[in-house]
Each structure stands twice: as structure tokens, then as C-alpha cells.
Amino acid sequence: MQEKSDHSIITVEHVSHAFGDKTVLQDINLSIAKGEFVTILGPSGCGKTTLMRLIGGFLKASEGKITIAGSDMTLTPPHLRPVNTVFQRYALFPHLNVYHNIAFGLKLKKIPEDEIRKRVQQVLKIVTMTDYEERDVDTLSGGQQQRVAIARAIVNEPEVLLLDEPLAALDLKMRKDMQMEIKAMHKKLGISFIYVTHDQEEALTLSDTVVVMREGVIQQIGTPAQIYNEPINSFVADFIGESNILNGTMIEDCLVEFAGHRFECVDKGFGANEPVDVVIRPEDIYVFEKLDAAQFSGQITSSIFKGVHYEMMVTTPEGFEIMVQDYNCFEAGETVGMRVKPSDIQVMKKERLCNTFMGTIVDESHVRFLGNTFECSDTLGLENGTEVKVKVDFRNIVLYDNEEEGMLRGVVSFILYKGDHYHLTVLTEENEDIFLDTHDIWDDGDRVGVSILPESIQIENE
Amino acid sequence: MQKKVIVFFGRRRNWSIPYALFLFVFVVVPLALIVVYAFTGEDGGFTIGNFRKFIMHAEAVNILIYSIGVAMITTILCLLLGYPAAYLLSRLESRRASLLVMLFILPMWINFLIRTLATVALFGFLRLPLGEGALLFGMVYNFLPFMIYPIYNILQKTDPNLIEAAQDLGATPAQVFFRTILPLSVPGISSGIIMVFMPVISTFAIAELLTINNIKLFGTTLQENIYNGMWNYGAALSLVMLVLIMLTSLLNKDSSAKAAEEGGLI
Known part of the structure; x- marks a missing residue:
């Protein structure tokens, strides 16, 4: 999926994006084939919506290149891109009825009125909303608004349709039905769909290719079966x-x-x-x-x-x-x-066997890393100020309920149950991840104090 | 007895009685009196003579037409100045915007007579002549906040996704404005128009002070007649103005109802 081919309609190369000094996307590489149904999947805050907005042109990438239909569009404004978007909360124009909402894009392109009418009727048929032309969009149900939003996008015959969690606002039954309809529409239209969701089941059901993201980094790209049967990491x-x-x-x-x-x-x-x-x-x-x-x-x-x-x-x-x-x-x-x-x-x-931090020797029994000075049993007789690699085993890190009790403060950001213990990721105030094993039960988002025992700090000369 | 009192005050409906009384005595009765006076002659009998007098009185009719003209120009100037201001305010991040909106609204906290007297002083200081120009300046200066605020209110509530949706469908920045932002802000515009146009017609103090009583507006004519004891003729003129104001609000009926619903009105 990664190699650049003539069939790819969108390529994203080394794209990074930051809001202020917070990096939300890191070196994203992705290639989407003509007619492919790609789902970008990840928990909230993983950068999936940012990636979609970069492709749609609503954000400009801090770094990297985005090519759409063969031309570099990294800096192209949204109205000049051959993509259309279905927004999460539909974003239908409240001052226009169903017909004029759908005709909006065609009118801007100065297409003759009778052709507009024909095409609007055609897409209304695709989304099974015939006879709704004159309706006020406020009078439609969530599912119907969703269909109009899709119709408004596909009537422009884009090369790529972007869908930003389009079913998030619908109830379960409706969501299942719409999933099937979206899949059928994709087949009928033959264009590429990029679908953003946090729902793994939706991703597996709909896609040709699933892109799993976490904290701004792509974890795995593969078919639903590959992702399910051969996950690349825990x-x-x-x-x-x-x-x-x-x-x-x-x-x-x-x-x-x-x-x-x-x-x-x-x-x-x-x-x-x-x-x-x-x-x-x-x-x-x-x-x-x-x-x-x-x-x-x-x-x-x-x-x-x-x-x-x-x-x-x-x-x-x-x-x-x-x-x-x-x-x-x-x-x-x-x-x-x-x-x-x-x-x-x-x-x-395994992604890692222990924590590795960059640090400096303070004196013969102290080392500085993670913005703090720690006691350690052996500094290998290195001189003060020497840059060293500090390794800390998962098992010798202690968490406290009371943030003040630890040497560092952080938030539990990821919990993995390993059958007989939990593997936790704690994000410190300095924005560094600490990984540790524990038998205690913590919750995602718990604020904790973190301490590291002196004998578990191992120093390696660079 | 005591129980009855409790029941009486316990009914929420009854809490409105003081205001209803106030409304009756100071709004309904005076309105009725205006109508009665307008159709009453010097001799106390029914007549439509007061209206005939107004129509025959070329000066009064001219003043009315002139007043409507001043109100229209003021409204248009307020709209031209107020819309861009409201638009820019609505684009700002909320903390800075609320400070700036406050600066725009601040003059409204001071009595408009004092503001107008200050304007007169300012014109004197700058050696600018008082007259028609000063009149329009004073009107716009006084009523501009009433235009900015409802428009700002609507624009600020506009879903940014709608703007992105328009861009996504191929709209250039100008098309985004004329096809989405402007139509979406119509309720704010019409409530702004109502709040500027209607008071300007009947304002007389600003005209009196800023033109040294050289230019008369309809409000001035009205005030002079009442002041000079011409109660019946004055009431007829009042009625003409009331009908006019009612007509403007009827023209705006659809959008003003919607504006009130969406909080466009202050």
C-alpha cells in the first residue's frame, strides 16, 4: 500500500503538523488508490481529524507534501481541491432547502440550471431522498440530514470523498443501516472514500484499507483482516x-x-x-x-x-x-x-523492553533526567555533566494516588491488561512517556505521582 | 382569609398584575387618548379635520418626508459602518472580542443627550459648522451600536463548519461571504434596521442640538405642537408616525420574528 503507484489519487509524504508547540501529526506517509475505501481509525486526539482537514485543505501542513490527483496541493485552498467533505455535524446551510443545499456547489461552477436539476435529482435518488427537494433542512431527521450532506458532496463528482465521523451523531440501528448504504454508495460511485472514525467495528466493516493512528503516528496500515489477525503491536x-x-x-x-x-x-x-x-x-x-x-x-x-x-x-x-x-x-x-x-x-x-531516557550525571550518586534529579546506585564513575542513556525497568516504578508523594507528576494515558498485570503509560508534565508494570488497578486519566527506585536506574555511557 | 392571600400570590400568573396595571395606565390609556384626541376637534366633537390640516400643511408633510430620508440615510450609513465592524468582531477570539464589543457598547451607557451635547462641543472645538452634516454624524454616532450588536450576535453564533462547507463546495472567499455569511446574518441585519430606523424618525433632541434648531425633523414638529397646547393636532401627527412605525415593523415581520427567536435583538 505504501509504494507510490500511478493508481494513487492521494499521496501524503512526510507530513507533520503542530498547533503551537504541540505536535499532533508526526511524519505521516500514506498513499490512497483510486476507488479505495480507506478508514483512518484511532482514539480521540490521535490526529485523525487533523489529517483529514489537511487533505481537505482546511489546515496547512507544517511540513511535508500532499499530492492530490497528480498535482502538489499542500498549499492549495479548499475550494480548488478536487475533494468534497461530509462534515461530522452535517453543516447543511440552514437558509437553503434540500435542493439548494445540494445545488450549491454546482451553481458556483456555473453549470446550466436544467443540468443542475438533473444531477440533483440523480443524487437524491442515490441517497434515497427523492421528493425531499423542497424540504427545509431543519425539518429533517439526523439520518436524512446525513444523506443530504452526502448528496451535497457527491453531486460535485469529486475524485475523493472525505467523511469525518459521519455516523457519530446517529443511534446504533441507524448507524448500522447507514454503514451498509455508504458501502453500497462507494461501490456505485467508484471514487475513493477517506473515512475518519474512532469505531473499530465500523472501520473493519467498511474499508478496503484501515490506517490505525495513535498520538499523531500511524501504527499500522493494512486490510481489515490483516489489522485484526496480525496486529503490529499491542x-x-x-x-x-x-x-x-x-x-x-x-x-x-x-x-x-x-x-x-x-x-x-x-x-x-x-x-x-x-x-x-x-x-x-x-x-x-x-x-x-x-x-x-x-x-x-x-x-x-x-x-x-x-x-x-x-x-x-x-x-x-x-x-x-x-x-x-x-x-x-x-x-x-x-x-x-x-x-x-x-x-x-x-x-x-516488543516495542521496548525498558524505559530509555536521555540524562546527565549530576554527581557520583545522582543523575538528572525527565526534568528531575534522581538518586542512583551506580554512575559508573562518570564525570559530572556527562550525557548518558538512562534505562529504567518497567517493574521498579512506583505510582502514588497523591501526586505530591512522587518525584514526578503525570497522567495515566494508556492501560493494557497483560493477563496477570497491567502495563501502563504515564504521560509526565514534561510531555514524556513513562512505561511501567503494576498489579494495582488505575483508570485512564488518573493523575498520579511517580517515583523511581535508586537501584532500578541503570546508566549507560553514550 | 390568610389562606386566600397565599393562594393568590402562589399563582405565578398573578405576579404579572403590577406590570399589567402599569402597562394599562401608562401605555394602553395614553394610546387610546392619542386616538381619541386625534379625531377630536377644537369644539370637542368628532372630526377628521386634524388629518386634513396635516395633509394640507405642506411644511409638515415635507418635514415628515425629510425625516424619513434622514432615517433612511442614517440606517444605511449605520449598516455600511456597522456590518464590517460586527464581522471583524465576530472573527476575533472570544476574549479579545468581548473586550472590543464592550468598547463599542460603552457609549450606550451614557445618556444620549449628554453624548449629543459633547458632540456639539466637539464640533465647536474643531470649528466645524453645525447643520445637516452634523445632524447625520450625531444620528450615526448615537445609533451605530444598535446596528453592530445584533449583527455581531448572529455572526458570532454562525457555525464555522458552514463556512468550511462552502469552501469545500468550491466557493471563493467572496462567494463564501455573499452566499453563506451574508444570507445567514439577515436576521441580525433586519433587527439592526428596526432598532435604528424607528427611533431616528421620532428623535428631535439630536436635531435641535446639532443644527441649532435650523433643521426640523418630524419629532420636532410633534413636540412643538404639543408644547404649544395644540393637543388634537399633535395627537393626529403622533398617530401618523405610529402607523408609519407599525408599517416598517410589518415589512420586517418575518425576519424580525425570526431574529427575536434567534436572539438577534438586544
């Missing part, structure tokens, strides 16, 4: 669907150890005994009563009926909690055996 695995994410060790090619057991897998190319993240989707674990055929076993702690399947939590004797989905129900308290097919075990390279 963030993607956690964000898309339900998953068990566990720490593991790659013993050798096609053999991985996690949750206290060794499993056959299909992944190769890792170093011997390399620590890895293992992802298993809950529906890929087989549960049964016979324990002798099991790869590992555990006791059901909870079982909830979810409509099609039961969602059960299993605790293994080794102390790992695993989520399992199955059509058969097992009651809480039952002991079950479990199996996983080698191809259903997704092994991912």
Missing part, C-alpha cells in the same frame, strides 16, 4: 476487537512460551529467548471439559451471555486471566482445558 491489538495480550518469550522459531506453557506457533525470525508480546483473540481459544487433550487449563471465574456466544474469564493455575469466547457455556467454578491453533497465536516484537 496498541493495535488492544484497540481492534477483544484480545488477550500476554508477555511471552520466543524460545526458537515456531515455539513461544507464555502463561507458563510452551506453544507451537508460526512466527519466525526472532532471536533466541527474545521477549515478545503474544496476542490471542478470545474466539480462537477452544474450551472443553477433557483436561488430558488440553495445552493448558484453568478455572472459569465468570461467564456472560453475549447474544451469539458466551464470554468467559478463565484463571490459570499460573495466575493468568484469559478471556475466552465460545458457543458452549461453562459455569463459573468449572475447570476447563484450552487449546490454541499455532496459526491463531500472533507473536509481536
